[in-house]
Amino acid sequence: MPVEIKNLSHVYSEGSPFEFQALKDIDITIEDGSFVGIIGHTGSGKSTLIQHLNGLLTPTSGTVLVDGEDIFSKKKNELIQLRHHIGLVFQYPEHQLFEETVHKDVAFGPKNQGLSEDEINQRVQQSIKMVGLNYDDVKDKSPFELSGGQMRRVAIAGVLAMEPSVLILDEPTAGLDPRGREEILAQIKYLHKKKKMTVILVSHSMEDIGRLVEKILVMNAGEVVFYDSPNRVFTEIETLERIGLAVPEVTYLMRKLKEKYPEIREDIFTVAAAKDEILKVIRG
Amino acid sequence: MTMEKKEKMIEVKDVCFVYPGNSENKSVTALSDINLHINKGEFVGIIGHNGSGKSTLSKLLNAIIFPTAGDVIINGLNPKDHEHLWDIRQTAGMVFQNPDNQLVATIVEEDVAFGPENLGVPSLEIRERVDRALATVDMQAYAHQKPHQLSGGQKQRIAIAGILAMEPECIIFDEPTAMLDPSGRREVMETIRKLNQEKNMTIIHITHYMSEIINADRIIVLDAGKIVMEGTPVEIFKNVSALKKIGLDVPQMTELAYELRKEGMNIKDSILSIDEMVDALCQ
Numbered sequence: 001m002p003v004e005i006k007n008l009s010h011v012y013s014e015g016s017p018f019e020f021q022a023l024k025d026i027d028i029t030i031e032d033g034s035f036v037g038i039i040g041h042t043g044s045g046k047s048t049l050i051q052h053l054n055g056l057l058t059p060t061s062g063t064v065l066v067d068g069e070d071i072f073s074k075k076k077n078e079l080i081q082l083r084h085h086i087g088l089v090f091q092y093p094e095h096q097l098f099e100e101t102v103h104k105d106v107a108f109g110p111k112n113q114g115l116s117e118d119e120i121n122q123r124v125q126q127s128i129k130m131v132g133l134n135y136d137d138v139k140d141k142s143p144f145e146l147s148g149g150q151m152r153r154v155a156i157a158g159v160l161a162m163e164p165s166v167l168i169l170d171e172p173t174a175g176l177d178p179r180g181r182e183e184i185l186a187q188i189k190y191l192h193k194k195k196k197m198t199v200i201l202v203s204h205s206m207e208d209i210g211r212l213v214e215k216i217l218v219m220n221a222g223e224v225v226f227y228d229s230p231n232r233v234f235t236e237i238e239t240l241e242r243i244g245l246a247v248p249e250v251t252y253l254m255r256k257l258k259e260k261y262p263e264i265r266e267d268i269f270t271v272a273a274a275k276d277e278i279l280k281v282i283r284g
Numbered sequence: 285m286t287m288e289k290k291e292k293m294i295e296v297k298d299v300c301f302v303y304p305g306n307s308e309n310k311s312v313t314a315l316s317d318i319n320l321h322i323n324k325g326e327f328v329g330i331i332g333h334n335g336s337g338k339s340t341l342s343k344l345l346n347a348i349i350f351p352t353a354g355d356v357i358i359n360g361l362n363p364k365d366h367e368h369l370w371d372i373r374q375t376a377g378m379v380f381q382n383p384d385n386q387l388v389a390t391i392v393e394e395d396v397a398f399g400p401e402n403l404g405v406p407s408l409e410i411r412e413r414v415d416r417a418l419a420t421v422d423m424q425a426y427a428h429q430k431p432h433q434l435s436g437g438q439k440q441r442i443a444i445a446g447i448l449a450m451e452p453e454c455i456i457f458d459e460p461t462a463m464l465d466p467s468g469r470r471e472v473m474e475t476i477r478k479l480n481q482e483k484n485m486t487i488i489h490i491t492h493y494m495s496e497i498i499n500a501d502r503i504i505v506l507d508a509g510k511i512v513m514e515g516t517p518v519e520i521f522k523n524v525s526a527l528k529k530i531g532l533d534v535p536q537m538t539e540l541a542y543e544l545r546k547e548g549m550n551i552k553d554s555i556l557s558i559d560e561m562v563d564a565l566c567q
Contacts, residue, residue: 041465042436091463145309147335175381175462177333177492179531204465207536244435244467249495249536253558260566271536275543282565283549 001067001085001165001198003030003053008062010048010222022048024222025062030166030200035192037209037230038202040219041244046202047091049219050168053200054086055079066166084113087164091171093155097143102128102154105143109162120161127160131187149180156184160191166198167191173208185212210234210248210269218245231267250274257282292357293454293486294322294345294376299354301340301509314340315509318354324453327480327487329497329517332506333531338490341506342456345488346376359453374403377447381459383439392434392442393418393427399450410449417448420483421475437468441475448479454486455479461493469493494521495535498556505532518554537561 010023023045030036040046051057052064055071063072071082090096099105103124110120128135131153138146143154156172169188173181185208191197203209209216209230216233218226220243226233234240234247237255248269254277257264264281268274299318305311315337322328332338343349344356347363359375361368380386389395396414405413418424421441431439440460447455457476461469473496479485489497497503503520505513507530513520521527521534524542528534534542541555541564551564 041467149334171463175459175492177336177531178494178533180334181492204469206466244465246466246470249558250540253537253540253561256558256562257565271540271543274540275547278540278544278565279547279549283547 002032002065003086003166003198004065004068005029005049005052006063006065008049008052008064009060010045010052010057011060012048014060022222023052023059026224027062028217028224028227030198033192033196033198035199035212035214036201036217037213037215038200038217038219039204039206039209039245044219044243045222046219047170048222050088050170050200050202053166053168054083054088056088084109084162085164086166086168087159087162089156089159089167089169089172091174092152093159093172094143094148094151097151097155097158100142101140102143102146103139105154106158106161109158113162123161123163124157127157128154130160130191131157132183133157149176149183152176152180153184153187156187164197166200168200168202170202171204172201173203173205181208188212206234206246206251207248207269210251218243220244230269234269235267291324292321293324293326293359294320294488295355295357296320296341296344297355297357299344299351299356301337301344301349302352313509315344318509318511320504320511320514322454322486322488324486325480325484326502327477327489327500329500329503330488330490330506331492331494331497331503331532336506336530337509338506339458340509342378342458342488342490345454345456346378347372348378370403374450375452376454376456377450377452378456378458379440379443379447379460381462383436383443383463386443386446387431387439390430391427392423392429392431395431395442396445396449399446403450413449413451414445417445420448420479421445435468436464437471440464440468440472444472444475444479452485454488456488456490458490459492460489461491461496469496494533494538498535505530517556521556522553 005026005028008023008026012020012022038046052059063070097105106124106128107120110123125135133153143151172184188199192199216230234251237247250271251269254266254268261281265277268277296318301315303312303314330338344351347369350363355362358372361372363369363372387395388398393414396417397410400410400413418427421444423441431442461472476487480487498517500517503517504511521538524534535556537555537558541551544551555561555564
């Protein structure tokens with residue numbers, strides 16, 4: 001499902017002394033099946049933007065079209081239908097776990113979709129497996145006796161169980177150790193590749209963004225600064241730093257190496273790509 | 285400098301910590317056989333995967349919890365003597381992951397004053413301490429602002445100022461950058477380095493970001509409640525495959541050096557930073 005954001009603006013507390021324009025005229029399209037990364041410093045409008053995509057916030061002006069349909073012209077019950085297609089995983093989603101068992105917690109979403117018992121069970125098993133947990137091991141456990149990384153995966157499974165076509169994740173790896181980070185990102189990559197899911201990933205890790213996404217949306221002060229491929233975006237080091245961002249460490253390295261090796265490529269964002277380029281240019 | 289460094293800030297002797305069980309849950313041994321010391325003025329990084337015991341250890345170091353067995357001595361004081369408890373908590377301050385959970389007041393300078401007020405510091409001195417603390421974290425200009433209007437990095441620096449106003453000798457940082465954007469992370473790391481280098485404060489920095497501790501004096505690696513490695517950043521990060529095996533990582537430059545060495549390039553295994561890598565490749 002393509003998601004078209006049309007001239008979207010959002011003003012918080014309009015008309016009050018606390019009036020604050022969080023989004024200014026955002027106009028972009030997220031293509032069906034694409035993997036988009038959103039970066040921007042705290043307060044740049046990332047979270048406000050993604051909360052419009054499934055109708056949690058209503059725009060001050062402009063709109064969002066999902067699969068060609070204006071989601072804000074819809075009646076309330078249709079909006080709820082739409083939310084099932086657009087799964088939003090908030091920051092620290094494990095804070096939203098509440099059920100007695102992992103099974104019940106993951107089943108909560110599909111249950112609200114009014115699915116049959118069989119269908120619910122099948123989806124719960126499937127989505128727990130999808131996030132890399134063993135269903136039989138965890139199904140009867142309280143979500144609160146799991147480790148932080150496992151709790152987060154259960155929370156993501158709860159969203160996946162609704163079988164969304166668009167998956168939005170707000171900093172899914174914050175606070176996880178390197179292996180936990182790696183595992184969650186690998187699952188997300190799998191969902192995108194194998195299940196053709198459209199994925200929107202908000203992250204402060206330029207390294208993760210650099211190696212995963214096809215397109216980067218850079219936000220600053222509620223506006224779009226860039227919406228382009230990693231190659232184009234991560235070579236704009238000065239602009240990114242000016243708005244409180246950065247590029248992956250290896251990209252800084254390549255830029256410095258260029259002083260001695262002018263032929264070396266700068267559009268490198270992963271250790272693997274840096275290795276290949278260094279072997280090619282420096283070792284020869 | 286070296287004289288000072290020999291004085292012990294924290295000693296941990298044969299410490300075990302067990303979270304007690306109840307009718308529903310089994311007891312969990314979070315730490316076993318922990319022996320370590322941290323010298324005054326030292327910058328120590330602690331790494332380990334989620335559940336390895338890092339946070340339990342950090343809570344023992346400022347007497348939020350007490351060891352099941354063994355002793356933790358903080359600046360010569362043992363928290364088992366309950367009369368020392370407040371002295372200890374004042375000696376070792378703590379900064380946590382989420383700045384929003386640590387700020388209590390509606391105005392920045394009132395927030396920073398909260399700690400010393402509770403210690404019963406005279407009000408004139410509180411004023412001085414607050415100004416000094418805000419200057420140290422470079423946030424004087426925001427003294428009259430509301431904390432919720434600040435960025436993540438700024439909030440975290442206010443949380444640090446709140447700890448500084450209690451004049452601790454040691455600060456324990458438990459993943460202080462986990463929620464911050466790149467500039468916030470940079471601000472907080474610069475503040476921590478400044479506290480260590482200019483104010484000679486003892487720093488214990490728990491993190492999942494390996495690049496944040498490449499300048500530490502020493503790194504301690506925890507796995508399954510035990511110390512499995514201890515040494516300088518170069519000594520620790522050399523062990524790329526051993527670290528990966530226990531779910532950890534190495535700085536990006538160290539990993540790149542490791543990969544290039546595997547391809548037969550002659551690059552030393554002690555590279556941690558971009559500049560060191562540039563030097564190695566541009567000889």
